[in-house]
Amino acid sequence: MLTDKEKEIVNKLKENKNPDAAFQELVNLYKEPLYWHIRNMLKDHEDTHDVLQNTFIKVFKYIKNFKEESKLYSWMYRIATNESITFLNKKAKKLNISNQELQDHLLNNLESDTYFEGDKIQLALQKAIAQLPEKQKQVFNMKYFQDLKYKEIAEILEISEGALKSNYHHAVKKIKNFLDQDQTLID
């Protein structure tokens, strides 16, 4: 299940053998993929940074409970996904708006975000993704942007590959329709 490197890190953390160094290795290995996974969900860099911190803290805290029945990265991605969803729910509640209104809010902020350098097409794509149901959104982001395999996504989201392919297919179709209707943005 685990790669040799992952096994080594996990054992060091579980057995408390130089855990700081082992944890740093883990952070170096996964900070970027986890960052992009979170960023695609939250859009904002500062929010992403906070959630990434929390994700690693939870990984360190609960590594002793990691049963090694799933792959380490899928376990970490699950934590990151849950942390991101919790963050979004809290933010919507704080602003007293619905989750869909929050998505619109995040997209509006994106246009003036110094850490967003996308062109009109990329902005339109983000708007199209924001219209998708939560599960389809996650599947599309992981497949299209992060290029994860269906098997890997299935492990992270704990759904069957069949359901996953169906989700991705529907997501792509909806995005195409959205972009066709919103052609003026791209022109």
Next chain:
Amino acid sequence: MSKKKHILKHKTGFKTPENYFEDFQVNMPSFREEIEIENKSIDSGFKVPQNYFENFKVELPQENKKGKVISLFSVKNISKVSAIAAIFLIGFFVFKSQFAINQFSNEVDINPIALEEQLEKDYFDIEFRDFDVSLNGNNTVDEKELKSIDEDAILDYLSENAELITLIEE
């Protein structure tokens, strides 16, 4: 997961501050404190004897030879006993209800005037008995004792207790 996953397949338009990933660190100090607090709560300070867990055994109680248990009540006996008990119970309730009816009918025949007279008589009897008690108790006045008291002493006592004099005058 391969290293290539670190690079996004398609451009999202998102970017990070310069050297963000190079400088990225998990905020360890506060985080370590939190972990240490948790560990402290686990480490309660209790100790166990040396090799306690290595030598730990669950001592199951040995099965004792049990004598034959004879039931006091068989199903046959229980049915007989219950039948007898039921007869007694029914008899008791019938007797009790009959007694209550008789008593009620007797009470109905009482003349209200006679009842009133009886109550009044009881009342006076009680009062009279109270009076008797007061006379027969320790508060009784002995004539010999009264005569033995010096008259001057009585007058002195009364002069000291003006309230008593007022009461006597009234």
